[in-house]
Amino acid sequence: MSATFNHTIIPATDRNESATFFRELLDLQAAPAWGIFTNVRLDGDALLQFAEPPFEIQMQHYAFLVDDAQFDRTHVRLRGRGIEFWADPQMTRPGETNTEHGGRGVYFKAPAGHAIEVITRPYL
Known part of the structure; x- marks a missing residue:
């Protein structure tokens, strides 16, 4: 296996x-x-x-590959819930969606402070 x-x-x-x-x-x-x-x-x-x-949480990064329809639903939910998002991991492009690697992507924070990335095309 x-x-x-x-x-x-x-x-x-x-x-x-x-x-x-x-x-x-x-x-x-x-x-x-x-x-x-x-x-x-x-x-x-x-x-x-x-x-x-039982210790202080350190930020982690988690990336999720989704199809275009799921990306659209997720993007609508981010906006509807007032969750800040960025087009880049440095968080310098607020409210934007990136078009890297021939797809779309956004970054945002989860409730515990982790950096979440949602993309529609894999990097490789």
């Missing part, structure tokens, strides 16, 4: 709030929670596992 991505643990100040944020923004499915984890399922069955660590 070749290696495939299975799960990652995302530190959150409120694990349920973070899981709900990702589910609603990206149309993801909830997965059964267990122990300290509130889980969200990606296509291909990989899990995002949200947990509340």
Whole structure:
């Protein structure tokens, strides 16, 4: 069997709030929670596992590849919720969408402060 991505643990100040944020923004499915984890399922069955660590959360970067229709839905939701977004990871182009790599992309912050990127074309 070749290696495939299975799960990652995302530190959150409120694990349920973070899981709900990702589910609603990206149309993801909830997965059964267990122990300290509130889980969200990606296509291909990989899990995002949200947990509340007993230490200060350091910002992480998570990028999601979506189709054009999902990008449009996500973009509308960002605007509708008043979530600030940028066209670049340096956050110097607020309210813009980039067209890098032949697609579209935006960056924004999740509730726990993580940098989220949503793109419509892979970089490779």
